[in-house]
Structures are given as structure tokens and as C-alpha cells.
Amino acid sequence: MPRMPDEYAVHFLISGGHREEVRFATIQDFQKWYSGALMPKIGSSDLINVPIRNTQNEIFVVRPTSIMGIRVEPIFAGSIERDF
Numbered sequence: 001m002p003r004m005p006d007e008y009a010v011h012f013l014i015s016g017g018h019r020e021e022v023r024f025a026t027i028q029d030f031q032k033w034y035s036g037a038l039m040p041k042i043g044s045s046d047l048i049n050v051p052i053r054n055t056q057n058e059i060f061v062v063r064p065t066s067i068m069g070i071r072v073e074p075i076f077a078g079s080i081e082r083d084f
Contacts, residue, residue, distance in 0.1 A: 005074035007053075013069035023053045023075070024061060030072060031047065038064055 008027055012020045024030040037048050047061040 003076060003078075006077040007075045009075050011071040011073065012050075012062065012067055013071075015066045015068055018064055018078065020050075020062075024051070025053065025072075027072070039066075071083045 008024045008030055010022050041048055041064045043063050045063050050060040050062055052058055052060050
């Protein structure tokens with residue numbers, strides 16, 4: 001049976017060499033944000049909000065035109081799966 005990730009780390013490669021990581025609870029949460037907030041403004045230099053999980057009083061805004069790449073990494077918080 002395949003393991004399910006506990007959350008997803010989304011790594012943004014931003015022009016100028018900057019990198020930023022945010023976390024999403026599910027891949028569907030990321031896909032919803034990606035298709036609803038990022039894709040409609042992909043050619044825009046207007047700032048868009050990127051949701052930051054588990055952080056209070058902090059926001060992350062980015063210009064869609066400055067995003068050079070996105071990597072989505074599943075995070076498994078449980079122990080190593082072992083077959084006995």
C-alpha cells in the first residue's frame with residue numbers, strides 16, 4: 001500500500017537566484033492555489049499572495065513574472081516504512 005505524504009513543500013526558484021519554500025497540506029491545495037491565483041496572472045508583474053502555512057503575522061508575495069521554477073516535494077513525517 002503506498003504511503004501518503006503528510007504535507008507538500010513547494011520550492012520557488014525566483015529570478016536573481018533567490019529561493020523560497022512554502023508548505024501546503026495537500027497536493028489539491030497547491031493545485032487550487034496554482035490554477036486560481038498564479039496561472040491567471042502568469043505574465044503579470046503584479047504581486048500575488050502565496051499562502052504560508054503555520055506562520056502567523058507573515059505573508060509572502062511574489063511577482064509571477066519573477067518565478068523561474070517551481071518544485072513540489074512530498075514530505076513524510078512518519079518513521080521509515082519497514083517490512084518484517
